[in-house]
Amino acid sequence: MTLERFPTQSPSAAPESVPSVFKTDVLVHVVRQYRPSVGGLEDFVSSLVARQRGRFARIKVVTLDRVFRSSDEALPAHETLDGVEVLRLPFHGSTRYPLTPGILGAIADADLVHVHAIDFFFDALALTRIWHRKPMLATTHGGFFHSADFSALKKVWFQSLTRFSANRYGAIACCSQSDYDTFQTIAPQKVRLVENGVDIDKFADASAQAPTKGLVTIGRLSKNKRVDRLLDAMQALTARDEAWTLDIIGTPFDWSAADITQMIDTRGLSASVRLHVGPSDEEMRAIIARASLFASASTYEGFGLALIEAMSGGLLPVVEGNAAFRAFAAKHDLVSLADFTDPDDAAVRIEETFARLCAAPAAVRAQAMETAGGYSWASTAQRYEALYREVTGR
Structure with missing residues (x-):
């Protein structure tokens, strides 16, 4: 099937440079976790909303009333954050598929509904479309294949309920090439490739100006990130050259800080990690300023946001060859793939990438930052507004 990339204007043009056709409309984003929760999904919605303010009559975020990983205490039912209304709904059952009966009332005032991720909200709004009749689109955010847990059930679910739901939406925005390849098998007429926007200013030019044997990894401390394998590679790397260091930046998820600290100590890496x-x-x-390379042993990524953020800082990536990272490597030759199931192989790939940087430090850093610039939020916000026009027939 021919890949359909969603049309856009020049990436350098801000979305505000194009007159909005939605000035009288209410846009509702539906996402299971939002601020104060912290994570890639929350950051994405918050960043998109920030660039949509003033282009709609009103923007509302509908989310759940508890942060999954940190507290059972209910958050305020209504709140205004940075001029955007946030409505939080109570839910029942598992956080994997939180049943939220109040969702239909929450979108009653919407002129357009944008659903984020493939979960209860995605299915419920598709199944009830015959009643609410709202124009809808959804963003995949990696689907639900982040781990191998319940893999057989997930495949059956995807080919049945997810297939049915996806075809009830006006469009399915796939935020990575791997998501596009997955979802075009069940909804070929609906899928569009709209890659995630990245805040390329946050860490711009932050890495060490001169090559240094420092690695950084960024992300939740979740099992799919395979920090354990990255530490195995560090063990092999420091055995070859004890000058190497690794900074792990993350928030507790499947693993706690104590779990990671124990992994570090068990491998005798407390002086290096x-x-x-x-x-x-x-x-x-400040942490990135001590490093020249970004490393990730993650076995699954919905998009690879941290990789692009790292490149915006001038870091060169050495990453596991999962589907998302392979797609990046196919387009950008600065992305080096490694097999982190083989610590020695990963160590060699890290050394080779560092040698490449040392051969032309300024030019390679500049190329990394230029590559990241192609994923700026200005371009992504434009693509979404164009997709909104398609879904609403504007």
Whole structure:
């Protein structure tokens, strides 16, 4: 099947440079977790909303009333954050598929509904479309294949209920090539490739100006990130050259800070590896300034946001060859793939990437930052507004 890339204007043009046709409309984003929860999904919606303010009569975010990983205490049912209304709904059952009966009332005032991720909200709004009749689109955010858990059930679910639901939406925005390849098998007429926007200013030019044997990894401390394999590679790398260091930046998820610290100590890496839990952006810039390379042993990525953020800082990536990272490597030759199931192979790939940087430090850093610039939020916001026009027939 021919890949359909959603049309866009020049990436350098801000979305505000194009007159909006939605000035009298209410846009409702539906997402299971939002601020104060922290994560890639939450950051994406928050960043998109920030660029849509003033282009709609009103924007509302509908989400759940508890942060899954940190507290059972209910958050305020209504709140205004940065001029955007946030409506939080109670839910029942598992956080994997939180049943939320209040969703139909929450979107009653919507002129357009944008659903994020493939979960209860995605299915419920598709199944009830005959009643609410709202124009809808959804963004995949990696689907639900982040781990191998319940893989057989997930495949059956995807080929049945997810297939049915996906074809009830006006469009399915796939935020990565791997998502596009997956979802075009069940909804070929609906899928569009709209890659994630990235805040390329946050860590711009933050990495070490001169090559240094420092690695950084960024992301939730979840099992799919395979920090354990990255530490195995560090063990092999420091055995070859003890000058290498690794900074792990993350927030607890499947693993706690104590779990990661134990992994570090067990491998005898306490002198080479530092763990940073939930640092601020300013603190992260200071950590990145000690490094030249970004590393990830993640077995699954919905998009690879951290990789692009790292490249915006001038870091060169050495990453596991999962579907999302392979897609990046096919388009950008600065992305090096490694097999982190083989620590020695990963160590060699890290050394080769560092040698490439040392051969032309300024030029390679500049190329990394230029590559990241192609994923700016200005371009992504334009693509979504064009997709909104398609879905609503404007």
